[in-house]
Amino acid sequence: MDIEIAELMGGEWWRLNRGGGCRNNGRLVDVADVGMLDRTNEWVFPIQCTKRNVLVVVETERRPSSIRGFLISSTPSSIQAIDPSFRSNHPRVPDSRLKPSIDGLKAAIVDSSQRSSETKAAIQASDPSFRFKSSTAAIVDPHFHRMDKYLTRKASDSSKSINVEFSKQSRAEINLPNDLPSDPGMRTRILDYDPNVRDEVRRAYLLKGPCQPKSHNFPYTLFGPKPRRFNVAWFHEYSTWLEYSENQDAAYCLCCYLFKPNVGAQGGGETFVGVGFKNWAHKVKLKQHVGRVNSAHNQAWSKCNDLLNNKQRVDVAIAKHSTQSRIDYDERLVATIDCIRFLLRQGLAFRGNNENETSINRGNFIELLQFLADHNQSIEAVTLKNAPLNLKLTSPDIQKDIVHAAAIETTKLIINDIGESFFSIIVDESRDISIKEQMSVVLRYVDMEGRVIERFLGIEHVPNTTATTLKETLVSLFSGHGLSISNLRGQGYDGASNMKGELGGLKTLILNENASAYYVHCFAHQLQLTLLFYDVIDLQCTELESRFSETSTKLLLFMACLNPNNSFAAFDKNKLIQLARLYPHDFSDIDVETLEDQLETYILDMLSSSDFANLNGIGDLAQKIVETKRDKVYSLVYLLIKLALTLPVSTATVERTFSAMKIVKNRMRNKMGDQWMNDNLVLY
Numbered sequence: 001m002d003i004e005i006a007e008l009m010g011g012e013w014w015r016l017n018r019g020g021g022c023r024n025n026g027r028l029v030d031v032a033d034v035g036m037l038d039r040t041n042e043w044v045f046p047i048q049c050t051k052r053n054v055l056v057v058v059e060t061e062r063r064p065s066s067i068r069g070f071l072i073s074s075t076p077s078s079i080q081a082i083d084p085s086f087r088s089n090h091p092r093v094p095d096s097r098l099k100p101s102i103d104g105l106k107a108a109i110v111d112s113s114q115r116s117s118e119t120k121a122a123i124q125a126s127d128p129s130f131r132f133k134s135s136t137a138a139i140v141d142p143h144f145h146r147m148d149k150y151l152t153r154k155a156s157d158s159s160k161s162i163n164v165e166f167s168k169q170s171r172a173e174i175n176l177p178n179d180l181p182s183d184p185g186m187r188t189r190i191l192d193y194d195p196n197v198r199d200e201v202r203r204a205y206l207l208k209g210p211c212q213p214k215s216h217n218f219p220y221t222l223f224g225p226k227p228r229r230f231n232v233a234w235f236h237e238y239s240t241w242l243e244y245s246e247n248q249d250a251a252y253c254l255c256c257y258l259f260k261p262n263v264g265a266q267g268g269g270e271t272f273v274g275v276g277f278k279n280w281a282h283k284v285k286l287k288q289h290v291g292r293v294n295s296a297h298n299q300a301w302s303k304c305n306d307l308l309n310n311k312q313r314v315d316v317a318i319a320k321h322s323t324q325s326r327i328d329y330d331e332r333l334v335a336t337i338d339c340i341r342f343l344l345r346q347g348l349a350f351r352g353n354n355e356n357e358t359s360i361n362r363g364n365f366i367e368l369l370q371f372l373a374d375h376n377q378s379i380e381a382v383t384l385k386n387a388p389l390n391l392k393l394t395s396p397d398i399q400k401d402i403v404h405a406a407a408i409e410t411t412k413l414i415i416n417d418i419g420e421s422f423f424s425i426i427v428d429e430s431r432d433i434s435i436k437e438q439m440s441v442v443l444r445y446v447d448m449e450g451r452v453i454e455r456f457l458g459i460e461h462v463p464n465t466t467a468t469t470l471k472e473t474l475v476s477l478f479s480g481h482g483l484s485i486s487n488l489r490g491q492g493y494d495g496a497s498n499m500k501g502e503l504g505g506l507k508t509l510i511l512n513e514n515a516s517a518y519y520v521h522c523f524a525h526q527l528q529l530t531l532l533f534y535d536v537i538d539l540q541c542t543e544l545e546s547r548f549s550e551t552s553t554k555l556l557l558f559m560a561c562l563n564p565n566n567s568f569a570a571f572d573k574n575k576l577i578q579l580a581r582l583y584p585h586d587f588s589d590i591d592v593e594t595l596e597d598q599l600e601t602y603i604l605d606m607l608s609s610s611d612f613a614n615l616n617g618i619g620d621l622a623q624k625i626v627e628t629k630r631d632k633v634y635s636l637v638y639l640l641i642k643l644a645l646t647l648p649v650s651t652a653t654v655e656r657t658f659s660a661m662k663i664v665k666n667r668m669r670n671k672m673g674d675q676w677m678n679d680n681l682v683l684y
Contacts, residue, residue: 006419010651013595017134018416020305024501039639040094044208048375049489057234062537063285063626064186072569074416082368086464087502100211105445124193128387132509139624150352154388165644178674179674180201180204180207180208181476182211182253182479182480183211183245183246183247183248183479184245184254184257184276185245185246185247185248185252185276185609186223186245186247187257190202190257190258190264199307202258202259202307203307203308204256205230205254206254206308207306207308207408208305208408209238209254209479209482210240210241210243211237211244211245211254211479211482212235212242212243212244212285212482212484213244213246213479213484214232214235214420214482214484215420215483215486215487216244216246216484217424217484217486218230218231218244218249219234219417219446219543221249221263221278221280221481223279223280223281226281228280228303229280230244230249230251230280231280231283232423234251234283234286237284237286238290240255240258240301241253241254241255241297241301242286245276246479246484248275248276249278250275250276250278251272251276251278251286251296252272252276252277253272253273253289253300254274254303254304255300255301255303256272256273256296256297256300257272257273257305258300258303259299259300259303260273260296260297260300261296261299261300271289272289273379277289286589287403291555294487297458300349306663307368309535315476328364328381328382329382329391331378331379331382332379332382332391332392332393333393333541335372335373335379335383336369336383336384336394336398336402337402338372339365339368339369339372340365340399340402340406341401342681343364343365343368344403344406344683344684345683345684347660347663347664347680347684348363348364348388349398349668349669350362350363350364350365350396350399351362351363351364351365351558354364354525359666365394365399367386368393369383369394370384371385376641400679402678403679403680404675404679405680406679406683406684407679407682409527410610410682410683411457411458411481411583411682412649414443414455414457415481415482415483415610416451417447417448417455418443419448420446420487421445421446421487421642422445422487422488422489422642422643422646423444423483423487423488423489423490423646424443424444424445424488424489424490424491424492424564424585424646424647424648425441425442425443425445425474425488425490425491425515425648426441426442426443426444426454426492426493426650426651426653426654427440427441427442427461427474427491427492427493427499427506427654428440428493428494428654428658429465429470429653430658431659431670432661432665432670432677433662433665433666433667433669434665434670434671436461436496436674437461437462437463437464437465438459438460438461438462438661439458439459439460439461439462439470439474440456440458440459440654440657441456441458441474441477441659442454442455442457442653442654443455443457444455444490444492444648444653445648446642446646448626449626449627450619450622450623450624450625450627450631451619451622451623452619452622452624452646454653455680456653456654456657457477458477458678458680458682459657459661459674459677459678459681460476460477460674460678461674465498466498467498467499467504467505467506467508467509468504468509470475470498470499470506471506471509471510474506482507483512485511485514485517486514488510488514488516488517489516489518489583489643489646490517490518490519490520490646490647490649491506491517491518491519491520492519492520492648492649492650492651493505493506493507493519493521493649493651494521494651495521498606507519513610514592516582516583516585516586517553518552518555518582518647519552520552520555520556520647520648520649521552528556528671535619548676551582552576554579554582555576555579555582558575558576558579558582559579559581559618559644559647561575561576562576562618562619562621562640562641562644563617563618564606564612564615564617564621565615565616565617566605566621567613568603568605571597571603573599573600576595576599577592577595577596577599579640579644580592580636580640581645583643586639586643587636587639591636594639595637598634598635598636598637599637601634602634603639605634611624612624613627618644618645619642621641622638622641622642622645625638628639657681660681660684661677661681663684664677664681664684665677665678
C-alpha cells in the first residue's frame with residue numbers, strides 16, 4: 001500500500017485517540033469516531049472512510065490554517081478527497097466542522113508515481129513549507145500511533161542531536177537478558193526494540209529457549225459442555241518453539257515472535273504472536289501453524305537457526321583463511337577459557353586498572369594468560385602479541401560473553417536435573433558492598449539417584465525487601481527458568497517478619513497460591529534460641545512455639561516416622577498416612593488407600609532385607625531404595641520420602657552465597673553489574 005504524505009504547516013505531532021479505528025484482517029478499514037486529543041480544541045476528523053482509503057485531517061480551531069493531513073490510499077480515485085467541494089457522507093462529522101479543514105488543506109497529497117515533477121514543483125512554489133514523502137509502509141495501527149511516522153518535516157540541528165541521544169539511551173537502557181520478560185504474553189513487540197539491539201534481543205531469547213512451565217497447573221476452559229486445557233505433552237511434541245503464557249493462559253510461537261514475516265493470515269496470522277492461541281479443543285491448529293516447507297513458521301525457524309549458527313557465520317567470515325588459522329583460533333579460545341575458569345573458581349577480578357602493554361600489572365586475566373604463554377610455546381604462538389589484532393579474545397566483552405554462556409549452561413543442567421519433579425526454595429536477602437539489596441535463591445530437590453541436592457539458582461537485585469517485591473522477583477526468576485510455583489513443596493527462610501509473617505509475609509503470599517508449599521523455620525536459627533540460661537527457658541519455649549506452626553510441628557513429627565535408624569523403630573503407618581493427606585495435590589483419596597497397602601508390604605521388606613540394616617537417616621534410605629529399584633515397587637512410599645527430604649531444614653546454603661558474594665563483589669569490585677555478579681556466583 002502506497003502512503004503519500006504532506007506537511008503543510010509547522011507545529012507539534014499528534015496522537016490519534018484510542019478507539020479511532022478498527023481492523024479487518026490486519027488492515028485499518030474504518031475510522032469510527034471523532035476523538036478529542038490531549039489538549040482542548042484539537043481534533044482528528046475522519047474525512048473519508050471506506051475500505052480502500054482514509055483521509056485524516058488535524059485542525060486547531062485557534063489557527064484554522066494550521067492543518068496537517070495524510071492520506072492512506074491504494075487507488076488514485078481517493079485524490080478527489082482533496083477537492084474543496086468534497087463533502088463527507090460520514091454521519092459523525094458535521095459539515096460545519098468539516099469545511100474549515102477542507103478549505104485549509106492547500107495541496108493534494110501527491111502520489112509520486114502519478115504526478116509529474118512539474119506538478120510537484122508548482123505545489124512547492126505556492127507553499128515553500130510543503131514537503132513530500134513517498135514510501136511503502138505497514139498498515140496504520142488504530143491505537144495511539146504517532147503521526148510523525150507519516151509526516152515529513154525539516155529537522156533542525158537540535159532535533160538531530162535529540163534523536164541521537166534518544167537512540168543512545170534506548171540501547172543503553174536494555175539490560176540483556178534481565179529486561180526481557182520470559183512470559184510470552186508480557187513481551188514487547190520485537191519491532192519496537194531499537195534496530196541496533198534487535199538481533200541481540202532475538203539471540204538472548206533463543207539462548208533462553210521457549211518459555212515452557214511444564215509443572216504449571218494449567219486452568220480449564222469450557223468448550224461447549226466439555227472443559228479443556230493446555231496439554232503439557234505438547235511441549236515435548238513442539239519442544240523447539242511452543243511457549244505458554246501463565247499470565248494470558250495462551251500458547252505462543254517463539255520463532256514467529258522473533259522473525260514472523262508479514263504474510264497475512266497464513267499460519268494463524270497474529271494468533272501465535274499477538275493474542276495467543278487458546279483453542280485447546282483443536283490441537284490440529286498447532287500442526288497447521290507449522291505448515292509446509294515454505295510456510296511463514298518455517299521461514300521464521302530458518303532465520304532463528306541462521307542467527308544462532310555461529311559456526312556457519314564464522315566459516316563464511318574466515319573462508320579465505322587457511323586450516324592453520326582455524327587451529328590457532330581454537331587453541332587461543334581454549335587458553336582464554338582456561339584462564340576464565342581459574343579466575344571464576346578463585347573468585348578473582350578479571351581486569352586491571354591499566355591493561356596497556358607498558359603497564360607493570362595488566363590485571364589478573366591478561367597476566368594469567370601471559371603466564372600460560374611463557375610456559376607453553378604453542379599458546380605463546382597464538383595469543384597476545386602473536387594474535388590478530390581483531391581476534392585477541394582478551395576484551396572485557398568477550399570475557400563476559402563466555403562467562404554468561406557458561407552460567408546459562410550451568411543453570412540449564414540444574415533445571416534439567418530437577419526435571420518435572422517438585423522442589424523447595426531457600427531464600428534470604430542481604431546488602432552487597434555497594435549497599436544494593438540482593439535476594440539469593442537456592443533450590444532443594446531429590447535427584448534421580450535419591451540424593452538430596454541444594455543448588456544456587458541465582459541472585460536478584462530488589463529495589464526493596466517488602467514481601468510483595470520479593471514474591472514478584474521470585475515469580476519472574478521462576479518464569480525465566482521454566483519453573484512454576486505450583487510445583488513448590490517447601491519454603492525455608494530466617495525469622496524476618498517480611499519472610500515468615502502470617503499476614504503479609506513472603507511465606508503467606510506463596511501459601512495463598514500453593515497450599516502445599518509448607519514453610520519450615522531454619523533449624524540453625526531455632527537452635528540459637530536454646531543456647532540460653534535456665535532463668536529464661538520459659539520465655540524461649542514461648543518463642544519456639546511461635547516459630548513452629550501447628551502444621552510445621554506435624555510435618556516434623558510425621559517425617560520422623562520414615563527414619564530407618566534402629567531397624568525402623570520410629571515407623572508408624574497411621575502418622576505416615578496423615579503425612580500423605582497434607583499433600584492433596586500429590587496424593588488423591590485412591591492414592592492414600594493404595595499407600596496403606598504399600599506401607600504394610602514396605603516395612604516387612606525393609607526389616608527382612610540386609611541391604612537396609614545399617615542405614616543412617618532418610619537420605620541414605622532414599623538412595624538405597626533407588627539403588628535396589630524399589631522406588632518402582634513402592635512408588636507412593638518413595639514419593640512420601642522425597643517430599644520429606646525436599647523440605648528445607650536450614651538456610652546454611654543460601655547464607656554461604658552471601659559469603660561468596662563478599663568475596664566476588666568486594667571493595668575493589670564494588671561497581672560490578674547485577675548480571676555479571678550473578679554469572680560469577682553461579683560458576684563460583
